[in-house]
Each structure stands twice: as C-alpha cells, then as structure tokens.
Amino acid sequence: MKTVPSKYTAYQGFDVLFHNTEVMISTGLNLLSEAIALSAIENVAAYLSRAVRDGSDMEAREHIAYASTVAGITMNLTLTTAEHSMEHSMSAYHHNLPHGAGLIMISKEFYQFFVDKHVCDERFIKMAKTMGIKNADKPEDFITALVELQKACGVDNLKMSEYGFEKDEAMTLARGARSMQGLLYTSNPCEMTDEDVVGIFEKSYH
Numbered sequence: 001m002k003t004v005p006s007k008y009t010a011y012q013g014f015d016v017l018f019h020n021t022e023v024m025i026s027t028g029l030n031l032l033s034e035a036i037a038l039s040a041i042e043n044v045a046a047y048l049s050r051a052v053r054d055g056s057d058m059e060a061r062e063h064i065a066y067a068s069t070v071a072g073i074t075m076n077l078t079l080t081t082a083e084h085s086m087e088h089s090m091s092a093y094h095h096n097l098p099h100g101a102g103l104i105m106i107s108k109e110f111y112q113f114f115v116d117k118h119v120c121d122e123r124f125i126k127m128a129k130t131m132g133i134k135n136a137d138k139p140e141d142f143i144t145a146l147v148e149l150q151k152a153c154g155v156d157n158l159k160m161s162e163y164g165f166e167k168d169e170a171m172t173l174a175r176g177a178r179s180m181q182g183l184l185y186t187s188n189p190c191e192m193t194d195e196d197v198v199g200i201f202e203k204s205y206h
C-alpha cells in the first residue's frame with residue numbers, strides 16, 4: 001500500500017466510502033449491513049485525508065484497509081445502488097477514467113437527488129454524524145460532510161471534460177448504466193428514471 005500514489009489512494013478511498021454510503025441508503029439495508037457500513041464510513045472519514053497526505057502513515061492505511069475489507073462484506077449483505085451502475089458506464093465509455101474518480105465526479109449530485117426527495121432523511125443524518133458533523137439534523141448535512149472530505153483529500157474539482165466526456169453524451173451513459181447494471185436501480189431508495197440520471201450527469205459535468 002505504501003507505493004500506491006496519493007491520487008489513487010484518494011480515488012479508491014472514496015470508492016470504499018461509496019460502497020458503504022450506497023449500502024446505507026439502499027432499500028435492502030439490514031441491522032448487520034448498517035452496523036458494518038457505519039463503522040467503515042467512520043473510519044474513512046477520520047483517516048482518508050491522512051493516508052492521502054502521507055502514504056507511509058500506516059495507522060491511517062490500516063483504518064482504510066479495514067473499511068475497504070468490511071465494505072466487501074456489507075456489499076454482499078445489501079446491494080449497492082445506481083451510483084455504481086452510472087460509474088461503470090462512464091469508465092466503459094472512457095477507459096482512462098479510474099473507477100473511484102468517476103464516482104467522486106457524480107457523487108454530490110447523485111446523493112443530492114435523494115436528499116431533495118426526502119426518501120431517507122434519517123439515514124443521511126446518521127451518516128453525517130458518523131462523518132463528524134455531531135449536531136447534524138438535516139439530510140443536506142451529509143452533502144456538506146461529503147464535500148468537506150473531498151476537499152480534504154484534494155479531489156473536489158475533478159472534471160469529466162478532462163477525461164474526454166461531452167455534455168451531450170449523458171443519455172448514452174444513462175442507457176449504458178441501466179443495460180449493464182439495471183439490477184442496482186432496485187436498491188435506490190426511490191425510482192430514478194433515465195431522465196433523472198441524465199440530469200445528475202449534466203449537473204456533475206465540468
């Protein structure tokens with residue numbers, strides 16, 4: 001792990017985060033998958049920026065490795081959501097895009113979609129508290145915690161345009177996401193149409 005470059009530590013550290021945050025908003029969440037996911041989220045939020053800053057910080061590396069490992073368990077108890085379908089479509093059409101970087105690019109708008117629909121407010125508040133906003137009392141607090149962690153890890157400004165994306169390919173990406181991994185849409189806390197997915201891609205586009 002010590003030789004993994006800083007930016008890949010950040011990208012895949014966020015992949016770890018999203019495996020767990022997707023489980024947390026899933027229709028299939030259960031007592032065990034929630035306990036595991038919250039523990040993993042707590043560790044990523046507390047240690048990822050340290051691992052990104054200094055790859056030889058073995059205490060930070062250990063906590064991220066723990067979160068990554070238990071994410072593998074909780075993902076087998078509860079399906080992840082369409083955020084992963086959407087990113088797999090992005091990397092399928094643009095092979096130079098690392099998985100974690102693609103997830104980071106769409107994450108704010110993906111979660112904002114469900115925040116605006118108020119379909120799992122309490123779960124967002126729980127995650128925000130776990131990520132360090134102790135007095136969190138509204139679902140938007142999760143978005144705040146997510147963006148703060150992106151800033152702390154230097155990945156708050158990744159651009160789809162730098163990987164060759166055009167804004168008008170959003171529907172191609174949306175159709176690709178559903179045809180490749182439509183099953184994950186059943187895990188979303190409410191319906192998400194291809195038009196909704198296009199909206200998320202377009203708002204994420206820079």
Ligand SMILES: [Zn+2]
Nearest residue numbers: 015019084099
């Ligand atoms: Zn992933």
